[in-house]
Amino acid sequence: MALVAAAAGWLLRLRAAGAEGHWRRLRGAGLARGFLHPAATVEDAAQRRQVAHFTFQPDPEPREYGQTQKMNLFQSVSSALDNSLAKDPTAVIFGEDVAFGGVFRCTVGLRDKYGKDRVFNTPLCEQGIVGFGIGIAVTGATAIAEIQFADYIFPAFDQIVNEAAKYRYRSGDLFNCGSLTIRSPWGCVGHGALYHSQSPEAFFAHCPGIKVVIPRSPFQAKGLLLSCIEDKNPCIFFEPKILYRAAAEEVPVEPYNIPLSQAEVIQEGSDVTLVAWGTQVHVIREVASMAKEKLEVSCEVIDLRTIIPWDVDTICKSVIKTGRLLISHEAPLTGGFASEISSTVQALAPSPRLECSGAISAHCNLCLPGSSDSPASASQVAVITGTCRHTQLIFCISSRDRVSPCWSGWSRTPDLK
Amino acid sequence: MKNMLAAFISRVLRRVAQKSARRVLVASRNSSNDATFEIKKCDLYLLEEGPPVTTVLTRAEGLKYYRMMLTVRRMELKADQLYKQKFIRGFCHLCDGQEACCVGLEAGINPSDHVITSYRAHGVCYTRGLSVRSILAELTGRRGGCAKGKGGSMHMYTKNFYGGNGIVGAQGPLGAGIALACKYKGNDEICLTLYGDGAANQGQIAEAFNMAALWKLPCVFICENNLYGMGTSTERAAAIPDYYKRGNFIPGLKVDGMDVLCVRDATKFAADYCRSGKGPILMELQTYRYHGHSMSDPGVSYRTREEIQEVRSKRDPIMILQDRMVNSKLATVEELKEIGAEVRKEIDDAAQFATTDPEPHLEELGHHIYSSDSSFEVRGANPWIKFKSVS
Numbered sequence: 001m002a003l004v005a006a007a008a009g010w011l012l013r014l015r016a017a018g019a020e021g022h023w024r025r026l027r028g029a030g031l032a033r034g035f036l037h038p039a040a041t042v043e044d045a046a047q048r049r050q051v052a053h054f055t056f057q058p059d060p061e062p063r064e065y066g067q068t069q070k071m072n073l074f075q076s077v078s079s080a081l082d083n084s085l086a087k088d089p090t091a092v093i094f095g096e097d098v099a100f101g102g103v104f105r106c107t108v109g110l111r112d113k114y115g116k117d118r119v120f121n122t123p124l125c126e127q128g129i130v131g132f133g134i135g136i137a138v139t140g141a142t143a144i145a146e147i148q149f150a151d152y153i154f155p156a157f158d159q160i161v162n163e164a165a166k167y168r169y170r171s172g173d174l175f176n177c178g179s180l181t182i183r184s185p186w187g188c189v190g191h192g193a194l195y196h197s198q199s200p201e202a203f204f205a206h207c208p209g210i211k212v213v214i215p216r217s218p219f220q221a222k223g224l225l226l227s228c229i230e231d232k233n234p235c236i237f238f239e240p241k242i243l244y245r246a247a248a249e250e251v252p253v254e255p256y257n258i259p260l261s262q263a264e265v266i267q268e269g270s271d272v273t274l275v276a277w278g279t280q281v282h283v284i285r286e287v288a289s290m291a292k293e294k295l296e297v298s299c300e301v302i303d304l305r306t307i308i309p310w311d312v313d314t315i316c317k318s319v320i321k322t323g324r325l326l327i328s329h330e331a332p333l334t335g336g337f338a339s340e341i342s343s344t345v346q347a348l349a350p351s352p353r354l355e356c357s358g359a360i361s362a363h364c365n366l367c368l369p370g371s372s373d374s375p376a377s378a379s380q381v382a383v384i385t386g387t388c389r390h391t392q393l394i395f396c397i398s399s400r401d402r403v404s405p406c407w408s409g410w411s412r413t414p415d416l417k
Numbered sequence: 418m419k420n421m422l423a424a425f426i427s428r429v430l431r432r433v434a435q436k437s438a439r440r441v442l443v444a445s446r447n448s449s450n451d452a453t454f455e456i457k458k459c460d461l462y463l464l465e466e467g468p469p470v471t472t473v474l475t476r477a478e479g480l481k482y483y484r485m486m487l488t489v490r491r492m493e494l495k496a497d498q499l500y501k502q503k504f505i506r507g508f509c510h511l512c513d514g515q516e517a518c519c520v521g522l523e524a525g526i527n528p529s530d531h532v533i534t535s536y537r538a539h540g541v542c543y544t545r546g547l548s549v550r551s552i553l554a555e556l557t558g559r560r561g562g563c564a565k566g567k568g569g570s571m572h573m574y575t576k577n578f579y580g581g582n583g584i585v586g587a588q589g590p591l592g593a594g595i596a597l598a599c600k601y602k603g604n605d606e607i608c609l610t611l612y613g614d615g616a617a618n619q620g621q622i623a624e625a626f627n628m629a630a631l632w633k634l635p636c637v638f639i640c641e642n643n644l645y646g647m648g649t650s651t652e653r654a655a656a657i658p659d660y661y662k663r664g665n666f667i668p669g670l671k672v673d674g675m676d677v678l679c680v681r682d683a684t685k686f687a688a689d690y691c692r693s694g695k696g697p698i699l700m701e702l703q704t705y706r707y708h709g710h711s712m713s714d715p716g717v718s719y720r721t722r723e724e725i726q727e728v729r730s731k732r733d734p735i736m737i738l739q740d741r742m743v744n745s746k747l748a749t750v751e752e753l754k755e756i757g758a759e760v761r762k763e764i765d766d767a768a769q770f771a772t773t774d775p776e777p778h779l780e781e782l783g784h785h786i787y788s789s790d791s792s793f794e795v796r797g798a799n800p801w802i803k804f805k806s807v808s
Contacts, residue, residue, distance in 0.1 A: 097648055100718070123618035123654045124585055124646055152584065155620065191507045193569060195583040333796060 054242075054282045058249035059219055065252035072248040076218035077106045077183070077239060080225040081144065083255035085114045088142050091229070093119045095129060095146025095183075103148060104185055104244050130156035130182060134164050137177035137234070144229060147184040150238055151198040156182075164234040165209030178232035183225070186214065186238030187278055187330055196241075199278070199331040201307045204236055205340060211235040211260060212307040216281040217243070218251045223258030224305065231260060240278040263311035265318065269300035272324040275315060275341060277304040280328050307337055312344060319345050451475040452745035456679040462662045462669035462699075468686035472678050476747045482524065482677050483742065484756050486516035486735050489540040491764045492549050493708075496539065496556055500712045504772050505556045509570045510537045514707040517677040517734035518641055519544045522609060524677070525684025531599065533579040533592045534611035536571040537641075537706070541611070545578035549763055553771035561770060566777040586612060586619030589638075593625040596636035596697070607635040607691045609684075615646025617660050626697070630667050633696035637687045638664065640701045641674065647710040648719040661701035674702030675732045705732070784808060 061068055071079060085091045093107060099121045101108035111119040122129050126147055133145035147153045153160075160182070168176035188197040204212045211233050215221035221239065228235035266281070267288055276284040281303045288299035300318050304310060319325045325345055327338035451473050459467045493513040499505045512519070519540035522532070534541050542552050547563050555562030555573050563573050571583045579595065582588040592610025599606040616622060617640055629636045640660040644651055651658040661669030668690075672683040680702060687698045705728045709716025716725070742748045783795035783804030792807045 100648070121649060121653065123649075124615040125618050125620055127620050128618075193507050195571075196508065 054279055055286055056217070056243065056247040057282050057285050058247070059217060061250040062219060062252060065256040066254045068250040068252050070248055071218050071222075071251040072243075072245050073215075073218045073221055073239065074104050074106045074244040076222040076251045077225060078108060078110070079251065079253065080222040080229075080255070081107060081110060082113070083226065084142070084144065084229050085110065085118060087255065088229075090141035090179075091118070091144060092136065092141065093144045093146070094122050094133070096122060096124060096148045098146055102146065104239075104241065106183070106239075106244075107146075125155075126152050127155040127159055130159040131163065133180050133182065134159060134167070134177045134234075137164075137180035138167065138175055140179065142179040142229060143177075143181070145180065145182045147182060149196050149198075149241075150184045150186040150200050151195040153182075153184055153200060157203070160204065160210060160234070160236070161207045165207050167209075168233075169209060176232070177234050179229075180234040181225075181228045181231075181237060182235070183237045183239060185241035185244070187240045187242060189242045192241075199238075199329065201238060201277075202331055202335055202337045202340075205308045205337050208308075209233070211309065212238070213260060213305065214238045214240070214278045214307060215305070216240070216278060216303050217247050218249055220258060220303075220305065222251055223256050224260070226255050227257045227260050230257070235260075238278070242279055258305075261306045261309045261311055263305055263314040264303045265300060265314065266303055267299065267301040269298040269322065271298045271322055272326060273300045273302060273315070273318040273322045275302045275304055275325065275327045275338075276329065277307065278330070280330060284328055304341075310341070312348065315341060316345055316348050449476075449746065452741075452747055454678060454741060454745075456676060456682060457673045459673075459679075459683055460661065460671035462659075462664075462671075463666075464668045464670065467670060468672075468679075468682040472682050474678060474741070474747065476742075478524070479738065479742045479747050480752075480756065482520050483735070483738055483748075483753060484760060485520045485523075485544060486677065486738065487757060487760045488549060488763065489513075489516045489519060489543055490735060491760055492543065492552065492767075493539060495553065495764050495768050497708065497712070499553070499557065499768060499771070505570070505712075506558075507569055508536075509556065509712045510710065511708040511712070512537045512540045512706060514728070514734075515641060515643060515674070515704045516540060517680055517737075518674050518702050518704050521674075521677040521680025522611075522639070522684050524681040526607070526609065526688055529577065529604075530606050530688070531577045531579065531595050531608040532611070533588045533595060533608065534581070535585065535588060535613055535616060535641075536581065536583050537613070538571065538573060538581045542573045542575070542578065542581070545575055547573065547575050547578075549767040550770050553767045554774050557771045557774075558776060559771060559774035560777050561774040565781070567781070586616040586621050588612060589616070589619070589622040589625035590628070592638070593629045593634055593636050593697075596629060596634035596691075597632065599635050600633075605692055607637060607688055609637045609639055611639045611641055613646060614640060614642040614644065614651050614658075614660060615649070615654065617663055618646075618654055626664050626667055626699075629697035630664075633694065635691040635694075636697040637684070637691055638667070638697060638699045640699070641704055642701050643704050643706045645706075645710070645719060648714070650719065659701070661699055664697070664699035667697050667699050669699040669701065671701045671703065674704030675728075675734045675737065677734060677738055780805065 081093060085093070093110060095102075097103055098107045099111050099116070099119060107119060122132070129145050129147065133143040136143040147156065164177050164180060168178070186201075187199050201212050201214065204210060211228065211231060213224050213228055213235060215224045225237055228237050263275075266285065269288070274284045274288060281301070285301055288301050291297040291299050300322055302315060302318060304315075315325075325342065327341050329336055329338055331337070333339075453471055453473050455471050456469075458470050461467045490513050493511040496505060496509060496511060500509050515537070522541075523544035526532075528546070532541060532545055539552060542563070543549065551561060551563040552573060554560075555564050555566065555568060556570055558566045558569065560566055562568070563575060568574070568581070572581045574580050579588075579591065582591075589610060589612060592608050596608040596610075599608060610625070612622060625636075626638065628634070629638070640663075642651065642660050646654055655663075657663065659671070661671045663669075670683055670687065673679040683700055687700050690698045707716075707725060707729065739753055742753070743750055783806040785808045786795065786806050787793075788808045789806075792805050795804045795806045796802070797804055
């Protein structure tokens, strides 16, 4: 066994020696060069700047919903809104700058098509926008509110948590604001810094009564958004802003629904379960293929899709099968939603294969400056890490009890609690 | 001889006639060192009297304001250039066109007074005392920046200047709090709390108004109304676009924000009002921005190029001051051109510094998260990256 380990280590060192000395920007390069680069020291690994990298992986063309059209994320959102306004005469869309089409073009053409009474701008007042939306929803009309960036949702936090979430409960089901949907651009975009990059899903996860949904792609977005709008509970729909243009795939023109609170197993595997949502799903998919190719580790990739109420069964079933879990998200680590998932899985998934003390790793990304040729503000909130890091993690998780890390840089196994 | 005398007298009379023709711009010329100008009367709300309608500008003051406004203008244009060259990334909100506001406000208060503003802050940063160098280096994210390269465009600070705030309207209650501290300490200082026409519709501004009025805080609320909240014009955002009246129970002034003297005198008036313990006051500065909302906004989809051109040619703040000074002989065109050359050099030097200074050390990434006696570790983007947090 030790011989195998030594051989593996030698092979990896050999390969790595030929790899690039420094990380380079990898637009669409697929598998990373410099993989398993034996950083001279851990400090060196920390010094090197990491560049936001992901490759959008489109799903195969859906055949069961009729004619499709190539759409990017903002077009698929627009299509969903168009379908909603057509189907439901009480549906209205409002928010800052939505009338001309929105800062991300999600509402282009809707005002012309449905009139200024149904698609209208609000002044700059998030608390007012959401409170007003709750009021519309309470009367039974369908309210689709837009908060221009998820970073600005906090003035509305009180309305969402104290009013929207509790309306049905506190009135004994006499009233509800279930026909409220709040849409908001979410997540890091590379140059957003403190106030255009945040992923606040964890704050809302702490509140029963609302649903929080995050799609990974245009096809998912349209189906999930339509489900949110039709759902009889107030929903928050976070749209990964970096995917608005970057993600394009075939999306059905007619309306269709993707069920909420159902995670999707995108790729089956047997050695480790990878869970992510939003843009990070694409990073994780690339990591899974790298792990397969370089480490012969078979990863099961799951897109959580709905943050609350989340699909406990699918995740637990998968972890029972593989015995290992890695969750990856953009939001800060402490109190991030990964902590909820990992603690639930530990409690609910008893299995002799599950290494309770170390197999579950909640992993997420903190701020990193941009690459050396583009000095972004160092106060970015979240950046998507290079896929190399995730694969190293998987190696460590997968190999924890079998092979010790084989290069001196990693002098201790990661602290997986 | 008599003919020569007659010719001489007629020449003098002609010059006198020419002078009275220019009375629109120059009321009278007292000496070579200062001049009196007429300034636009401010509309008043809940006030019996307002700022004066004439003001004296000394040569020294005039040159100072000219230099400051020109520096702000050139600095913003340089920032535009650096942004297009990708030295500055992220978000950048420029205030060219609004120079009279920041320079006029500074002229009306003391350096010991306090100022807080929104994200369109570069001009106020300069007038509050930051050097162009440190501002541009902060925009490019370098060590020499005023916030050590970690703040960027919206987070620049200096003594008695509390930024630079990205969230719209968030600075309202903060300004009221600073004013409370001034009142509490009894040091006769005031706080200028600036916000825009977009922010005027935020709930927290109304909350700040109420607190300031209730406790008679020495807070001057200043609405920089540049007619567009990002892409939304004031008529489409506000039920009453008279922002100086929106203080409800707080007296207000509507000020011509393109005239630095008007802003200065209105600010002096407002500052005196607050210092006398009467409570808060609201000033609406009617101004205009030439650039779009930010560098990613061309600024022409919600307004016409003709409108921008018209303001540039008729109401440009630097041009207004320049004409006044030249016509009243407070300065010559050559002198002002010389100032222009000096300013250009200062900006170029600063830009050179801003593009060549190194970026902050990666180790500093985790600093100043908490204040703590001993340093602690902050996890980076994955478990193996650790930053030491020192504060």
